[in-house]
Amino acid sequence: MEACLFCKIAAGEIPARIVYRSERVLAFEDIRPQAPHHILIIPREHYASLEEFPEDGGSLLAEVLLAARAIARERGISSSGYRIVLNTGRDSGRRSSTSTSISSAAGG
Numbered sequence: 001m002e003a004c005l006f007c008k009i010a011a012g013e014i015p016a017r018i019v020y021r022s023e024r025v026l027a028f029e030d031i032r033p034q035a036p037h038h039i040l041i042i043p044r045e046h047y048a049s050l051e052e053f054p055e056d057g058g059s060l061l062a063e064v065l066l067a068a069r070a071i072a073r074e075r076g077i078s079s080s081g082y083r084i085v086l087n088t089g090r091d092s093g094r095r096s097s098t099s100t101s102i103s104s105a106a107g108g
């Protein structure tokens with residue numbers, strides 16, 4: 001099965017503006033930003049939807065949220081606020097794997 005777009009980014013096969021990287025999580029700027037700060041955060045392992053997450057996958061989900069917090073702090077928007085959206089599954093509007101996006105209307 002061909003890797004999805006996000007897996008290709010995680011593998012370094014497709015270039016992206018990486019803003020955060022850990023052993024299990026990767027974050028990069030959205031190629032079509034809808035806000036001054038628009039970052040996609042993905043587990044490096046492919047999960048087509050939240051349904052595929054193991055029951056004991058809570059620590060990975062927490063790591064995604066903590067990555068969002070770290071990115072927001074780095075960009076100076078942690079106190080002014082931002083929105084976190086979890087996209088999962090075909091009808092979420094995202095064609096690739098499960099992703100979390102962080103966006104802020106402010107310029108930071």
Ligand SMILES: [Zn+2]
Pocket residue numbers: 003004005006007008046047096097
């Ligand atoms: Zn994938």
